[in-house]
Amino acid sequence: MVSRGILPRMVDARKLNLGCGTDIRPGWVNLDSSREIPGVDVVHDLDGLPLPFADGSFDYILAQDVLEHLADPVATLKELHRILDRGGRLAIRVPHFTSRNNYIDPTHRNRFAIEWFDHFVSGSRRRRERPYYFSFAFARVVAERITFEFTPSTALHPIYGWFVNLSRRSRVAYERTILRAVPADNIVVELEK
DSSP states (O other), X not given: OOOOOOOGGGTTOOEEEETOTTXXXXXXXXXXXXXXXXXXXXXXXXXXXXXXXXXXXXXXXXXXXXXXXXXXHHXXXXXXHHHEXXXXXXXXXXXXXXXXXXXXXTTOOOOBOGGGGGGGBXXXXXXXXXXXXXXXXXXXXXXXXXXXXXXXXXXXXXXXXXXXXXXXXXXXXXXXXXXXXXOOOEEEEEXXX
C-alpha cells in the first residue's frame, strides 16, 4: 500500500473517486493504483484492503469501471460500505455480462448482472435467500439501469433501452430471456447506506 498525503484542497472533501484513472475530479479525493497519473491524490492498490480511510469518511463514492478489474469485488463492496457514512451513496458502473467489453479487455476479471447487487441490499429477495453470506448491507437501491451502446452503425433503436429500463421487472426479464441476445453495455447502480 502506498498513499500520498491528501492535498490541502481535499481536507473537506467528502467524495471519493475510486479508481479514478484520468478522470480527476476537483474537490474529490481521487484514488488510483497508478503513481503515473497527474492529479491522483491517494495512490493505493485497490486489491490491497483495507483502504486508507476511517469509517464513515465519505458521503458519496464513485466506483466507475472499477469492480470488474478487482480480485474480490465483494470484499471491496464491504470496504466501501465501511468508509461510507450513514445515508451516503455509492454509485457504481460495471460492464453488463453481455457486454463485448468483457471479452476484449484482458484486465476484466468479473461479470455482473442486475441481480448481482441484490445480495448486498437489505430486504431484497436475493438477500433474504442467503442472509448468512454477507455481514453488511446497503439500505436500498436508489437507482439502477442497463445501458446500451447506440452508434450510427448500430441498428438498435434507443427505444429498446427505454423498454428494458421501464422497471426492475423489465430489466430482470431482459437478463433472463432471449432479449439478452441484444448485448448491453453497462449496469449503473446507486446504493444508499
